[in-house]
Amino acid sequence: MKLYAYWRSGTSFRVRIALALKGLSVDLVPVHLVRGGGEQKQPAYRVVNPQGRVPSLVLDDGAILTQSPAIIEYLEEVYSDPPLLPANPVMRAKVRAVAAIIGCDVHPLHNSGTLAALKGQFGADDAAVNAWLTRWITDGFSAVEALIGGEGFAFGPEPTVADVYIVPQVYTARRFNVPLEDFPRIRRIETLASGHPAFQAAHPSNQPDAE
Numbered sequence: 001m002k003l004y005a006y007w008r009s010g011t012s013f014r015v016r017i018a019l020a021l022k023g024l025s026v027d028l029v030p031v032h033l034v035r036g037g038g039e040q041k042q043p044a045y046r047v048v049n050p051q052g053r054v055p056s057l058v059l060d061d062g063a064i065l066t067q068s069p070a071i072i073e074y075l076e077e078v079y080s081d082p083p084l085l086p087a088n089p090v091m092r093a094k095v096r097a098v099a100a101i102i103g104c105d106v107h108p109l110h111n112s113g114t115l116a117a118l119k120g121q122f123g124a125d126d127a128a129v130n131a132w133l134t135r136w137i138t139d140g141f142s143a144v145e146a147l148i149g150g151e152g153f154a155f156g157p158e159p160t161v162a163d164v165y166i167v168p169q170v171y172t173a174r175r176f177n178v179p180l181e182d183f184p185r186i187r188r189i190e191t192l193a194s195g196h197p198a199f200q201a202a203h204p205s206n207q208p209d210a211e
């Protein structure tokens with residue numbers, strides 16, 4: 001398999017975590033989201049991903065998967081061991097809800113394209129952009145903090161899809177100096193992940209294109 005990704009993209013980080021937790025290795029193809037106006041927008045990459053975003057996963061038979069939630073669900077369905085979703089349907093829905101808060105309600109509001117539009121099209125300066133993303137990350141994390149458990153990973157001793165989404169979101173929050181004092185459960189997961197080999201291998205700082 002081949003993974004098109006950018007080292008500090010949260011959605012790329014998610015997919016790398018899921019791959020690492022399942023013990024899968026991939027050939028990494030870095031896509032630089034900034035250089036030259038963004039390699040993701042160039043025609044050669046749009047053949048792979050018409051939306052012009054990372055990540056994209058190319059399977060060994062040539063099939064191309066895009067959108068991190070779809071890629072992670074694919075990995076869960078095809079490589080079910082270890083599972084990243086609980087067996088119980090109610091618990092599965094709870095795990096997916098946390099993933100959706102981050103994937104649907106937080107990340108799109110601070111994706112690099114969104115922030116570039118706020119600055120370029122709507123005249124926001126750096127302080128306004130930081131206030132904007134702090135507002136939405138704090139809003140999402142307040143809900144996540146209330147929904148996850150008080151020990152271990154988000155829903156027990158082993159990581160689930162919820163942790164696959166939470167950990168990259170914490171990385172982005174730290175990158176933009178979003179205060180995390182009010183989220184001790186989320187910070188506990190960050191600490192656990194920092195000592196877990198799969199999360200370590202997937203971390204942005206350990207990618208070949210890290211700057």
Ligand SMILES: N[C@@H](CCC(=O)N[C@@H](CS)C(=O)NCC(=O)O)C(=O)O
Nearest residue numbers: 009010011053054067068069111113
């Ligand atoms: N919902 C998509 C979002 C993908 C996405 O927005 N990726 C960002 C990096 S985290 C990107 O490629 N941004 C470049 C751009 O918008 O031009 C997913 O989860 O895969």
